[in-house]
Amino acid sequence: MAAAGIENPNHYVLFDIIKYDRTAGETVARHELIHGLARRIMAKINIIAFNSITSSEKTAKRFFLDFCWKNHQRFCPQCKNRKLYRLADGRRRCGRCGYTFHDFSRRFLNRCAFSAQQWLWFLKLFALDVPPAAVAEEMGVSYATVLKAADTVRRAIVAQALDAPRLYEAGIWPGPGNPQPRNEIVDAPVFGIIELGGMAICDLLPGLKAENLLHFKLNFCLKTASVGQVVYTAPYKHYMSLVSCGPGLRPARYIRHEDRRLPVEASQFWSFAKQRLRLLRGVPASHFPLYLKECELRFNSRHDDLIPVLSQALCAFVPQIPQR
Numbered sequence: 548m549a550a551a552g553i554e555n556p557n558h559y560v561l562f563d564i565i566k567y568d569r570t571a572g573e574t575v576a577r578h579e580l581i582h583g584l585a586r587r588i589m590a591k592i593n594i595i596a597f598n599s600i601t602s603s604e605k606t607a608k609r610f611f612l613d614f615c616w617k618n619h620q621r622f623c624p625q626c627k628n629r630k631l632y633r634l635a636d637g638r639r640r641c642g643r644c645g646y647t648f649h650d651f652s653r654r655f656l657n658r659c660a661f662s663a664q665q666w667l668w669f670l671k672l673f674a675l676d677v678p679p680a681a682v683a684e685e686m687g688v689s690y691a692t693v694l695k696a697a698d699t700v701r702r703a704i705v706a707q708a709l710d711a712p713r714l715y716e717a718g719i720w721p722g723p724g725n726p727q728p729r730n731e732i733v734d735a736p737v738f739g740i741i742e743l744g745g746m747a748i749c750d751l752l753p754g755l756k757a758e759n760l761l762h763f764k765l766n767f768c769l770k771t772a773s774v775g776q777v778v779y780t781a782p783y784k785h786y787m788s789l790v791s792c793g794p795g796l797r798p799a800r801y802i803r804h805e806d807r808r809l810p811v812e813a814s815q816f817w818s819f820a821k822q823r824l825r826l827l828r829g830v831p832a833s834h835f836p837l838y839l840k841e842c843e844l845r846f847n848s849r850h851d852d853l854i855p856v857l858s859q860a861l862c863a864f865v866p867q868i869p870q871r
């Protein structure tokens with residue numbers, strides 16, 4: 548889990564594979580740390596292999612189960628106890644706290660009423676960037692279901708990020724089992740972009756708000772430009788750019804974000820992200836972090852197969868954040 552890398556707050560860890568040291572300004576890809584099974588399943592799944600995984604509900608379920616239970620060792624999702632009773636309907640009951648659960652209880656993939664086969668096909672189409680309306684058509688499900696599934700995948704991606712606790716603190720809903728945030732996010736949080744060694748990091752900066760970006764622009768001539776609704780800036784501290792979106796960045800007509808030749812334009816990550824963010828018209832600012840984290844994951848996994856990467860995220864437990 549993402550929390551594994553938390554010991555050092557200066558380290559940013561993605562899937563425990565990429566480590567970024569804030570103090571040293573270095574990124575290390577720790578491929579040697581991916582254990583055998585994960586390394587095998589992270590390999591590209593071609594259409595033929597995909598076909599065999601999705602050939603039956605049983606094979607599809609087995610694919611997800613490998614991500615759910617390490618060495619098939621089940622435990623109670625509520626109290627982590629390993630002493631379980633099997634019920635006649637296939638579910639299990641905890642011998643200590645009495646919690647009754649099935650293999651996917653409390654995990655992201657339990658959110659939509661999809662079968663394992665449907666999830667796999669959804670992930671394939673999602674990875675290929677097929678538009679939601681076409682996914683609904685291909686899968687024979689409603690458009691609303693497709694949007695919900697996409698939202699679930701994005702929240703699962705967020706949960707894997709080391710700055711997830713900061714995102715939740717900023718008002719992003721972690722997922723089912725958590726109350727909806729009381730206040731709707733008006734302006735998205737501010738993210739700092741770092742690109743090192745071909746890896747991108749979009750780091751939530753809790754100390755900065757959209758209004759700070761505007762203040763830097765008006766009083767310190769920080770250059771700003773925009774793509775669709777998203778505003779981005781010239782370098783700030785060790786960040787290549789700051790990015791955010793929301794009405795607070797466009798308080799008056801005369802404020803424009805049209806500076807040219809910002810250094811971030813040279814970034815491979817940013818050209819990749821810009822193409823995707825350009826399509827974000829009409830997306831509420833509260834969803835911007837989800838799309839940005841999706842860009843980060845897609846860019847950092849561009850040499851890997853997205854299906855196992857997304858499956859791993861989807862099979863994780865939904866974090867339960869205590870209400871303040």
Ligand SMILES: [Zn+2]
Pocket residue numbers: 623624625626627628641642643644645646
């Ligand atoms: Zn229990």
